[in-house]
Amino acid sequence: MSTQSLHIIVLAAGKGTRMRSTKPKVLHPLAGRSMLERVLDEAESLDPASLHVVIGYGAEHIRQHCPRPDVSWVEQGEQRGTGHAVACAVTNIQAQTDDRVLVLYGDVPLLDVDVLSSLLDSARSADLGVLTTRLDDPSGYGRIIRDREQRMIAIREERDASADEKNITEINTGMLVASLDALRTWLPKLQPHNAQGELYLTDIVQMAAEEGKSIATHLAPDPLRVAGVNDRWALAQMERAWQLRQAQALAMSGTTIVDPARIDIRGDVICGMDCQIDINVVFEGQVRMGDNVVIEPNCILRDVTLGNGVRVRAFSHLEGATLGEGVEVGPYARLRPGAELAEHSKIGNFVEVKASRIGAGSKVNHLSYIGDTVMGADCNIGAGTITCNYDGTNKHQTVIGNQVFVGSSSQLVAPVHLGDEVTVGAGSTITQDVPSGHLAVARSRQVMKSGWQRPRKKSKAE
Incomplete structure (x- = not known):
């Protein structure tokens, strides 16, 4: 019986327009170290079989800033959404189909390994695991939609949510874990049915629910630990x-x-x-x-x-x-x-x-x-x-x-x-x-002159 290995994908391709900077967003520092470095530290502490970082804007700058021999850099030439970014990285993973893939984001600087370990444990026997949290004001975030048995069935983006759904305080953090085989099945099916024309990774949740796959969630108790930086x-x-x-x-x-x-x-x-x-x-x-x-x-x-x-x-x-x-x-x-x-x-x-x-x-x-x-x-x-x-x-x-x-x-x-x-x-x-x-004693001899007159300023008349 084979043992599942863990592969980690960190998404770090975005420019971060709202940062109003020429520097890639993930290189902005928190407590003296870039956000990406902090995320990579937590990722490496999980001892993954492979670690892949998807880069795009400022790719060469990011490589030079984070010269880590254990990282596989994946360049996303055209930024077509999170689903497309993960698809670019999945093609680089050479592993058994039942190995698990954890998706993280390079702009979540307070993320800690305890939260990630809890997500992995919660999803150990599930087809898909999603990291969620609760916010008093969930405005702008995708809401976690559950059925009557409290099973997760979808992520509803705010602009698509009904009035009742907007009252839901459990939100999606974007981080998830799934088997490599499942991702290879779901990612090619993603469609750009949204205003941005992008391929959203979150759409795989609804695919999994419609296929009857098991979806596990882990609720992060501290929202700041899983929050991304936008500005x-x-x-x-x-x-x-x-x-x-x-x-x-x-x-x-x-x-x-x-x-x-x-x-x-x-x-x-x-x-x-x-x-x-x-x-x-x-x-x-x-x-x-x-x-x-x-x-x-x-x-x-x-x-x-x-x-x-x-x-x-x-x-x-x-x-x-x-x-x-x-x-x-x-x-x-x-x-x-x-x-x-x-x-x-x-x-x-x-x-x-x-x-x-x-x-x-x-x-x-x-x-x-x-x-x-x-x-x-x-x-x-x-x-x-x-x-x-x-x-x-x-x-x-x-x-x-x-x-x-x-x-x-x-x-x-x-x-x-x-x-x-x-x-x-x-x-x-x-x-x-x-x-x-x-x-x-090594100094000049003191000389004193009597009758010495100080220089004086000449009058304007002179």
Whole structure:
């Protein structure tokens, strides 16, 4: 006895005219990732035998945006409706006739695998399975028509529905599952008997009912999980719904969210115990936080790891950085990729750190740039200090030992090495290595002239 395999078709050929964009609709992002990527993630989690994406408008752009080796791209040269799109993909499926085909849409970004699994389970012994949901206001959607025994017999589009049928709140989501053999039988029979002159996939429901085939339905409990995006306002509403769910999940896991309406998670965030996130914080990529981390308002964190007790002060921007226990950053600090801050170090206001290791307890408090640097423990870097790491062609490294004090407004011209317990006088330009324990002063001699007269403006008469 053969085992049924699952094949998935994702419809993504439409332009999305109401988005008013040159970009294909399915490439518009939700929480930092395109709608199509999110649908493909859920599809792949079902471990299908094959995955086919039907594309049309912006086909090459979509292929480049989603370079997935497991996807078979099917080009629908002429958009003649959902039925025609599925027919284009079915011809590419090489499988047993009793294998099942699941049809999804690339503009349903909140879809989750639990809903799809429930649909597949409900339709396991049926010829056709249809995913439905209920809306308080079903205007514009196809209604689910049932007989007296509550068996589904048709989908009635709004413009064709009677007054009573328009009162039905159960609507069609467009997603369905059927055997490959059944689809190969029904799809060629579709006719363009509608104002658009298109072949509607939903017409196979009535075909199945008229043939006496069994039709199963699964009612999705959350309409947003199965809703498609037609315009940017709908996308914005889904973005907020997604963000509120992410904020709720963090709150329920032990994180204080000051205002759930003013947080954006565009990646994957994991928090330890008793963290606090203030307003207008944006998370992108992979963010990992230990216990008792505080993120003050208006910060951006992208691909960072924060140890226990870290505090990121307001208006700071962190990307590709790793912060040890008890580190304090900001306000108005920027950590660029490769910044590694050891425990209890401090980066203050208007300081930028890039591709550098800052030792335990070291401080760079004000108005400084530290790039391509290895800094030891318990250093104090004065305001306005910069490491001159770029010669116009290549980057060079600055190495700073332990317990080094660098006075304000100094320049360390790499490659250069400062030993342990070095002191650099304020306003110095250091171009040579400084041995441990030495004082380095490299600045012009102060000159004072008595009797000097300031320049004065000439009068108009002069």
